Every structure is written in C-alpha cells, then in structure tokens.
Amino acid sequence: MESFVEGLLNHNPNPMWVSDPNGLLVKINDSCLEQLKITKDEVVGIYNVFHDNVIEEQGVMPLLKEVFETGKGARFEICYDSSLLKSIKFKNSVSLALDVTIFTVKGDDHKIAYVVFQQMDISSYKQTEEDLLSAYAKLEKQFQERTADLIAANEALSNEIAERKFAEEDLRKSEETLKNLVELMPVGVGWIDRYENIEYLNHCFVDMFGYTLDDIPTLRELYAKAFPDPSYRAEVIAARAEIIKKVKANGAQMAPMDLKIVCKDGTVRHAIMNSQLVCDRCLTVLIDITDRELLQDRLIKSQKIESLGVLASGIAHDFNNILTGILGFISLARMHLNESHKSYDLLRQAENSSKRAAKVATQLMTFASGSKPIKKTLDVLKLVCDSVSLSLRGTNVLGSVEIATAVHAVKADEMQLGQAFNNIIINAVQAMPDGGTLKVLGENVTLDSNNQIGLQAGQYVKISFRDEGCGIPEDIQKKIFDPYFTTKTDGSGLGLTSVHSIVNKHGGCVCVDSQVGGGTTFTVYLPSAGDVTSLQGNQQNVLPGDKQASGGILLMDDEETIRNLARETLGFLGYRVTTCNNGEEAIALFKAARESGKPFMAAILDLTIPGGMGGKEAAQHILEIDPAARLIVSSGYTNDPVMAGYRNYGFCAAVTKPYKASELGEELGALLLRGH
Template sequence: MRAASKKRQRREINKIVGVYALFGSAWIYLSGYALIWLVSDREVAEQIEVYKGLMFIMVTSALLYQLISRFAGRLAESVDRLEESEARFQAIYHNVNDALFIHDAATGQLVDVNRTMCEMFGYTPEEVRGLSVGELSLGEPPYAEADARLLLQQAAGPPRTVRWRSRKKDGSLFWSEVSLRRADIGGSDRVIVLVRDITARHEMEEALQQNEEILKVLMEEMPAGVGWADESGRVQYINSYVSDWLGYVSEDHPTLEELMERALPDRAYREQVLGCWREEIANTLRSGVPVTPQEAKISCADGSSKHIILNTRLVHHRILFTLTDITKWEAMQRELLKAQKLESLGVLAGGIAHDFNNILTGILGNLSFAELLLDPDHPARGAVQNAEKASQRAAELAHQLLTFSKGGQPIKKVVPLERLLQESLNLALHGTKVQTRLNLQAGLHAIEADEGQMNQAFNNVIINACQAMPGGGVLTVAAENAPLQAGNDLGLPPGDYVKVSFIDQGCGIPYDDQKLVFDPYYSTKPGGSGLGLASVHSIVIKHGGRVEVSSPPGTGTTLTFYLPSAGQAVPEEAPPQPEVPGKPGEGSVLVMDDEEAIRTLTRDMLQYLGYQVVTCVNGEEAVRLYREAVQAGKPFAVAIMDLTIPAGMGGKEAAQQILALDPTARLIVSSGYSNDPVMAQHNDYGFCAAVVKPYRCDELQQALERVLSRP
C-alpha cells in the first residue's frame, strides 16, 4: 500500500514538472519568434523582453500554484484516507474476538499483539514485549516452546490450524485453536498467529465423546441386538450381540437385505417376515404411527435358533432396529406354565393315588389271600393270578401319579450313576432290536438322587427311544461332569452337575411338538398317551436338575439331563444279601387304618397266618389300646399303623406316643405314599419296617417275619 502511494506521488510530481517544462518551452519559443516578427527596434525589443520575463514569472507562478495546490489537496485527501484506514484497521485489529500475534518469521520473536491477546492472556502491552512462545504454552510436550517454534518455522507452507494448550499469566490453562499464516508486513517477513479460546467447545466435544462412549458401551452391554442403517439400507452399526449371532465382525457393513438373508435363510419365511416389516415401515412414513414390533425366528452362525422380537424406529433418516432375544424367556414361561400344570395335577394325583392305593390294597390283598386259599389245581387260580397282575399294573400307575404329588418328594442318597444307567438299559432294552453305545467320562461323579425315581425316569426315556426306532438302531448314552457357573443358560444354581444325554436315531420330533412332550398324557405316537416324559420332567425338577429335548426333524432326538453331582465318584456297593425269613412268632397284632376294607383284609390275612388281631380307626384309639395292653401285661407283639389318617392322628404321631409307653415296641408303618420320607427312612421315626400299599399277603408276612426275628 505504501509503495502504491509513493508511486502515485511520483506520478503527480512528474505531471507538474512536465506541465511546467512544456509551458516554459512553449512560452520561450513562441514569444521569441513573435517578438522577432512583430518588433524590429532593438531597444523596444529589449524592453519587451524584460516585460515578457516578468510576465513569464507571474504566469508560471500562477500555474505552479494551481498544480501544487491540486497536488497538495490530493495528498491531504490520501493522508486522510490512510489515517481513516489505519484507524479502521486498528479498531478491527484490537477488537476481534481472537488473540492476534505477529512474530518475526526468522527469529520467532514476538513483534506485536492486539488488545484481545492482552485481555485473553492477562498481560499488559508492555509485559507482552518480553514474552516467549514457551511462556504462553503449557510448557510440556507436545505443547512446549520447541514445539511452538517448530510450528512457526513450518508456517512458510500452506496455512495451518492446530489445537494448542495455552497458558495465561496467572498460570491457568485453556484449550485454544491456533491458526498460522506467513505474510510480508512493511517489507518484513512475519508470521501472523490467530489464537481462539475453544475451552467451551472442547468441553462440549469431550462431553459429546463421553456420551458417545457411554452410548456405545450401553449398546454393547444391552441384553439385545442393536443396530441402525442409513436411508440406502446400508448397516452403519451393529452391536456385539448381532455380530455374534450372525457371524459378522466390526468391520462388516452389510445391507439390511444381506443381514436379513443371513438371519432368515429360508426364502419363503424371509419374504413373509420382510413383507410385513416393509409394510409397517411404509405405514409409519405415511401416517407417523410407530412401527409395530414383529416376532421372528432367526438362525445363528453356530447353528442355533433364536426367537426374537424385532422393534423398529425411524430416527433422523435412519432405521434403528432392536432384536430382543426371548428364547430364554419363552422357555422360562413354558417351564413356569408346566410347573403350574404339574403342581395342579400333583394336588389331584396325590389325593387320587392315596385313595386308589387304599382301594387297590383291598383288591390286591384279597386276590393274594384268595390265591393262598385255593388249591394249586383249582380252576379259578389262573383267573385270580391274572387279576392280581392287572392290579399290579394299576399299582404302577398309582405310583406314577404319586410322582406329581407333594408326597412324591425324592429321598436322596449318593448313587453311582454308571450303575443306574446300566440297570435301566438292561431292563428297558431286554428283547428289543436297539443296540447301546455308552460314552461315560472317566471319573464320572455320582449323583444325589432317589434311586427308584431316577430308575423310573431313565427307563421312561429309554422306552421312548426304543419306540422311536421300531426297526432297531443305536441308542447312545453319554455322561460327563458339567460344572455350571452363575447365570448359566439353564437357569440352574451354580455348582457341580452331571450331564446325561440319551441320543436315538429315530425320526425326530417336530418343533411345535417339542414344547409339549413333557405335558401329562401328551404323546407324538398316534393314539398314544401317558405319563412317561411328564414323570421324567417332574422327577428331574424335584431333584434340582433340568431336562431338555433337542430334535431337528429327521435326525433323531436327544434328551439331556442335568443332575446335581455328589462331587465325587463312589465305588460300587456290594449287592445286598437276601434275608432268610424266620418263623412267625405268636402273639397279637394291632392294626390301625381308617379304611374298613383294609382293616378287614389285614385282619383276615393275619389271622390266617396265626396271629390274634385287634383293629382300630385312628392314632388316638391305637395309643389307648396299646396303653391298655401294656397295663394288662399283654403288650402287642407288633403294631401296623397307617401313616396318614384324615382328620385324625396318623401313624407318625401315634408311634411317638407308643414308644414313650414302651420303648421296645415293634412298629410297622403302612402308606400308599411310597415316596414319603417316613416310608423311606422309617428307622429314623421309630418304625422297624414299612409296607407299601397296595400290599400282598406274602409281603405282609415277610415284614412281620423281619420285625419279629429281631432281638
């Protein structure tokens, strides 16, 4: 700007000099010739020359005055404009919101700053002159003096903008944005540095970054699959749940169509789901109503299937989708409903089985008694035996019903699992075409179980497997130790378990039927029904375990047990030695039962065996009769007492009172609840033996022989 002003001044001066030279030359030349032509007298010519010189001085003075006055006016006008421009520049320079530094490009020394810099950094203009770039920075790499000087040296290239940690006079630090540009100022090579305080913006960016990190962590930790896609359908983000389910990695960005194709490989099913989904999205775009959640079954990369709820939201030109896995919840709901069904059935089954066993006791007992009274060649003996076998099958049904009742709680003890499996396989597969393949882990733990109930559960599963392979096949039984951690997928408490799998080669079970196989009286066989797998489910649940079914159609069925482990393997027990029955002693027997038919039957059988019999209805009467017998010096040899008496004292309470009268009393407990703890552990309650209803005459005789043969 200054060079342009000097150039304009030189141009004006040259113009004045040129005009003056031109006018002077023209005056001298023209006036000289005119004088020669017009005046011939020399004296007159000399006088005119004097006046002509005076005239030249006056005219040229006036001309110079005019030219110089115009030049001076223009010069003053330029000075005014320059002063106004300078004032405007200073006003802008000192009042911008950003701090301005002017550095010497060669040395990096601070040449000038604006007023904003003084206000921003807290220095006075006098203090600024002695500052170095290091004193205005954090002072530590990458914001040290050496780093700042390097930036000043690199300013020779294109303009740069960096984020810097600046320091004020009071030592406080703030984040700044520094822009550097090299420029020629007054012929000097300078670096102009603009510093903008971005503390608020930096805090907002940090808050935004933290929110994004929190959102990302939240998305990753959500117990659901989350993702979103842009308007073109390109998936921009999916969390780890979706990645793990469908086998993607974080760098993958499939389209929604590709994602759905992998999740729903069956084309017809995929078109059905996607058709409803697209229709819902189109309806949302038209009317603004939220997209209705949809259910779908997706196929995972590991081969498993998940039942999910697909929720969709349209947010800022994005399609946000959430896949909520309800597979476990659905299974839990099924288990809860199943437990409620079984509990309701158990209440009914317990009452029915108890009454049924009492009735069967009268039937089976009388049939066995009649068999004793008949001659071996009597024509009715075969019919009696057939009726007795039918009654035994009815008793087995009652025993299954008891599995569901509250009286069917297992009496657990440590049982070797390998022996249980071998016994069940030998019994259930006898006479079938099915072969067995056993895969048992070395050091397989024993289980805590009711041996009878667990045998029943295994037998039911093996029988089902045989029925699924009528033409023969291989039943694979695998068992291994399976410790479970807290929060496992099975919903079981953490601890040691044993996993037992029964794998057949049958035709499999349709998916919809798999949810019903544990329901009472449900069967996949045409015309079939029963309590088989329902009993299995009830037994395993009461043992604190879990049973699951897996059956891809056409590839066989796998039933898997998870049973609480005893924590170690146990050696096989020696088989019990058969008891040698002794001769029944003589004496009287007290029989307590609320059923008249059972009292009459038991009395007749005992009298047939040679005993004297006294009967009563409840525990109160039994205690009274026993007390009277003791006082008379003729105590009963044996007392047979029913465990459960409705609206009266049962055998357990009566036994305590009788033992208080006579600690040597021989007591036998009788009940239709074969799995009642008192029946299983009768010695702990003061009884010498237990007979399960319905009982036969020979079973009652054996119980009496064992009791009376003891000291």
C-alpha cells in the same frame, strides 16, 4: 510495608492487583476492576493465580511459579478471556490482550511479602504504536498497522484452532465411549441414516442374528433376508412406516414392534424392536426374547405336569388302597389252598396281575413328585431280566442279558430303578424300528477317586444297555437328559430326564456313548451293596409254616377293606388283631391295652387319614406313652418322605401298599424277631 503497597495501588493509574506469596489476590485497584469489569467482592480473597486455567492453558504458569519462587520480576503478554475461567464465574466477562509486568515486594525478613501484577490493555497497542511512529513514515505506519492486524488475526485464529481442537477431542472421546458402551450391551443395536443405509451394527446383533454390515448394508437388504416371507415383510414395513409417520406428526415416541426374525443360519428368533429418531439417524434396539418365550412355555408345561402330578398322586393312593384289599385277599386265599388245588394257579396269576397294577400305581406316584427312593437290597440280574421281559414284549427287538450271578446286589427302590431301566429299554426299541438286538451287560467295577464320571471312589455295579439303532449325533447327546428335550414328534422329553434323576438319587451316574449309524450304549453305575448271595440267603420266610405267631397287634387304617384284610391275615398267622380307623382311636386303644397289662406287641399305622389324625402324629403320642413301642408305618403314598426315612419318625419298619398277606406277616415277624 502495607502502606507502601496501598500507596502503590491507589496512586498508580495503571491496572494493578496484588497477591500474597501463595498467589491469592488480596488487593486490587479501581483501574483494574474497571479494566476487567469486575467487583472486589468477586475476586479479593477468592481468585488465585495458580488456579487460573486460562493462564495455565496459555503456558504462562511456569514463568509465574519461577517469579514466586525466586523473587525475580517478569513480563509477558497474554490474551485473557475471563469467560473461560473455571474457578470463578463473573457476572460480566471481558476478552483482552494484556501486557503484564510482575515484581515482588519483600518484607523486613527479606522474604516475599507481596507479588504485584501490573497489566496494560494492549489490544490497541499496535495501533497506538503506529500513531506515535506516524511521524517517521507513512509507509512504516501502514506496515505496522497491517502487522498488528495480522498478529491479532493470527492470535484469534490460534485461539479458535485451540478451542476447536479441544471440542473435536471431546467429541471423539464421547463417540468412542458411546461405541464401547453399545458394544457391551446385551442387546442388538444398529444406526440407520436418513437414506436407510445401515451405518453400524454392534457385536450382539451379529451374534444374535448372524448378519454383518456386509450382509445387510441397507434396510432393504435387512428386510429381504430377515423377513423372507413377502406378506410378512410387507406387514412389517407398513407397520414401521405408520409408526414413523405418527412420530413425525405429533412427536410421540416410536412404539415397540414384535418381530419374528429369520437369522442367517435359517433359525427364527423372536425379538422386540425399539427405535428412536435422533437428528437424521434412527437408533434401533433389538431385544431377543426367544429364550424367555421358551422358558415361559416350559413353565406352562411344568404347571400342567404339576397339576397332573397332584391328580396322579391322589389316584395312585386310592388305587393302592383298593389293590391292597384285592392283593391281600387273593394271597390270603392262596394260603388256605394246597398247591395242587386247581384254583391255586389261577389265584397266583390274579396275584401277579395285581402286582403289575401296583407297579403302575407306583410309577404314577413317582411321576407325581419324583419321590425319594425307598431302598432295599435288590438282585440286579432279576431286576434287569424283569425290565427286559416287560419292555420288549410285543416288539421285534431281541433281548440278550449277560449278567453273571457274581454281580453284586444294589440298594435301590425297586419300582423307581425298574422304571429307569424300562425307559432306557423303550428308548432302544424306538431306535430300532426294523428290529435288532438289545444287549444288557453287567459287571462289578471299582472306581478310584480320579474317575472320569465324577463318582466317589468305591465299588459299583456297571450295567450297560447296548442297542443296534441309528445312533445319536454328538450335538444332541449333550441335551438328551435335559427336561422336555425330545427328537420325537409325540415325545414328552421326560423319559431320559427321569432316568438321570432316579439314578442320581441312588448315588449313581448314567452315561451315554453313541455313534451315528453305530448304535447307542447307556451305562448305569450304581453303588454296590455286596455279594448277591447274602441277599438270596435272607429271602426266606421269617415265619415258617409250622410255627404259629401269637400276641396282640393294633392296626389303624381308614379303609374298612384293609382292616378286614389285616384281621383275617394276621389272625390266620396267630395274632390277636385290634383295628381302628384314625389316630385318636389308636392312641386310646394302645394306652388302654398297656394299662390293662396286655400291651400290643406292635402297631401298624396308616400314614394318611383323611379328616383325622394320621400315623405320623399318632406315632409321636404312642412313643410318649411307650418309648419302646414297635411301630410300622403303612401308606399308598410311596413318595412321602416318612416312608423313605421312617426311622427318623420313630417307626421300626415301613410297609408299602398294596401288600400281600405273606409280606405283611414277614415284615411283622422280622420286626418281632429282631426286637425293634
């Protein structure tokens, strides 16, 4: 069988090649190699007829498959261009019209062993046919020649049309893909032709600036609307012309342009424009950096506020230390006087002024870092009345507080919650420049798990601040709690933001309801702490006037005035007071007293000691000596987390500077009564 095929190839002058049953070329004669301008190394064992895209594209593949499947012979004509073959790239290529005859060779098992392809170059077949038939008639010959030429021309034209269709389809798909990509880009994109007509704008451009192709069909129209100021427009046009001139002169890339574009709705957007000349078009990309600029401005503001916060925190701490001495000695002086003494009331007024100064210091501390609230049980009615009285003083706004005594108490940081109420009240005053009434209502409410304000189910105190001002438009209501948002020319945009932050830290919620021309109501929800009568029942002095205290107290503070105040105050109450100015001394004194058999009943430790060991670290060492030690932390840094979570650091109580003599005594007495 092998020799038969070899003989068939070698003794046949016609171009022939042989494939195996799978279509793989295994043999080829020299005539075929010469016809196709190829070598054996390029095709034998490599070329597979079923991988030939040229045959596939000309629709012959079904016929070939039938031959291989049935063993029947076949004949067809094909225009074969080897340069179009994708599976193999030949060194040389040919384009031929071939007459192909196929037959199979079966083996002893009657199965197809080989498939033989004999192909004749019929490119000039028609001409040869005319030569053979010239004897019949000259007219017939001419007719045949013209027919052959027409067929060849039609075939060539068909091939050209097919190729052009493929090219056009590829181009259409490429343009469609490009357009889809451009539409998805998060930047504005436009194409401008050589005559400065705008051919295309993507959706992002329209969304950013509002202009459609109908609004700005030309570059001139765009300039007129986007840059309405004549001088700025001329500047932009001149700058773009200069950039294009440089590009055409030396082929450099177009430099980006920084533009302020007036949108269709009148707003101004800050954008960076990048352009690229592509053939006779200009591709333009606009990147909107307005929001980035706003974020940068906010960052700068935030950094300034952070710097001010650090300064404010330090000032407030020092201020609290000074006030502790002032307030403490004033309250101590009052304790030495009978209420009928003429100086008693003067000292009370001085004490109240010191307490107001302490509130200012606490507000400074809260501003410094948004401190964690130091909560205690508060009477809502008293707190609201104090805030209304303070904030409405000197204004033409009348305050009306309607809060029943049955309204529950709340657990809150008095200074922070007071600041939140003050900000709401000040906002109401500013909304009523011609005067009016601010009505404050309070009630107990129970919220279920499906409440609309997103709070956990339970009992809450609802406090509503209702003014008679101009009202807030609906679109602005969504932004009033945003940092730095303000409608006032001299506003910081932090007042209502701090209200929102403080209320949230207390586990509550603040809502706004407003109608333009119909006033505004701010409603604050705070978790209930129970009946206010329980609070009133506990607001008595721990140490009655007729009961003298006793025992040793250790006080550590770096301020000499505070050490002297504690010595005088606690000594007046009957305690033996030992003072020191840093943690190392406190540890040594505590240890020595314990070893001597006369331990301290309690120790009051200042949280922060410049250049020395503070109360937090000292407490850990003292608790190692005596795990049952009763320790009180004291600090002017009300925003320190140790003050809010003092028990987590081993302390039994916390005293915030400045404090009155009686407050220190009450806290100490309460600690000793409850044991720890």
